[in-house]
Amino acid sequence: MGKPAHILLVEDNRMDVELTLDAFKEAKLLNAIHVAPNGQAALDYLFGRSKYADRNAYPLPSLILLDLKLPGIDGFEVLRQIKAAPILKRVPVVILTSSKEEGDRALSYDAGANSYLVKPVSFEGFLEVVRKIEGYWISLNVAPPEE
Numbered sequence: 001m002g003k004p005a006h007i008l009l010v011e012d013n014r015m016d017v018e019l020t021l022d023a024f025k026e027a028k029l030l031n032a033i034h035v036a037p038n039g040q041a042a043l044d045y046l047f048g049r050s051k052y053a054d055r056n057a058y059p060l061p062s063l064i065l066l067d068l069k070l071p072g073i074d075g076f077e078v079l080r081q082i083k084a085a086p087i088l089k090r091v092p093v094v095i096l097t098s099s100k101e102e103g104d105r106a107l108s109y110d111a112g113a114n115s116y117l118v119k120p121v122s123f124e125g126f127l128e129v130v131r132k133i134e135g136y137w138i139s140l141n142v143a144p145p146e147e
Contacts, residue, residue: 005031005032005062005063005138006031006032006033006034006059006060006061006062006063007031007032007033007034007061007062007063007064007065007138008033008034008035008036008042008045008046008061008063008064008065009033009034009035009036009065010035010036010038010039010041010042010064010065010066010067010070010075010078011035011036011037011065011067011096012037012038012067012069012070012071013067016067016119017035017037019123019126020033020065020096020126020130021033021035022123023123023126023127023129023130024130024134026127027127027130027131027134029130029131029134029138031134031138034058034061038070038071038072038073039070039071039072039073039074039075039077039078040072040073042064042066042070042073042078043073043078043081045058046060046061046064046081046082046085046088047085060087060088060091061091062091062092062138062143063091063092063094063133063137063138064082064091064092064093064094065094065096065133066078066079066093066094066095066096066113067095067096067097068095068097068099068104068108069097069098069099075095075097075108076107076108076111079093079095079108079111079112079113080111080112082112083111083112089112090143090144090146092114092115092137092141092143093112093113093114093115094113094114094115094116094117094133094137095108095113095115095116095117096117096119096129097116097117097118097119098118098119099118100118115137117129117133
């Protein structure tokens with residue numbers, strides 16, 4: 001296997017962050033998860049700006065879990081900037097949102113999202129989603145070559 005997978009979770013809702021981290025822990029997944037609480041922090045992390053300049057402490061992620069409804073810079077803009085940047089455009093972005101709106105789904109895929117998942121309401125449902133994310137995006141999926 002390659003290097004360990006690092007996941008960037010971009011989520012402003014503290015309860016959803018805790019739910020996600022608890023689900024990864026319950027599923028016994030050992031991936032390193034870094035949390036960005038808003039769009040600006042996500043972009044700073046991804047582009048190695050400000051406190052995220054140390055790539056040893058804040059490595060580029062193997063997978064980005066991105067909420068759409070973020071304060072300030074929203075998830076759509078984060079996604080657009082990710083897919084426009086040569087160093088980031090191949091990193092898989094999974095939209096993980098509560099939005100079931102067809103327009104949000106269309107905009108996400110048009111901007112380059114690799115997957116669109118609606119957050120389940122129960123912990124058991126969320127745990128199943130986390131297991132499937134790990135099973136496909138971390139274990140099964142063959143990552144694109146680095147540029």
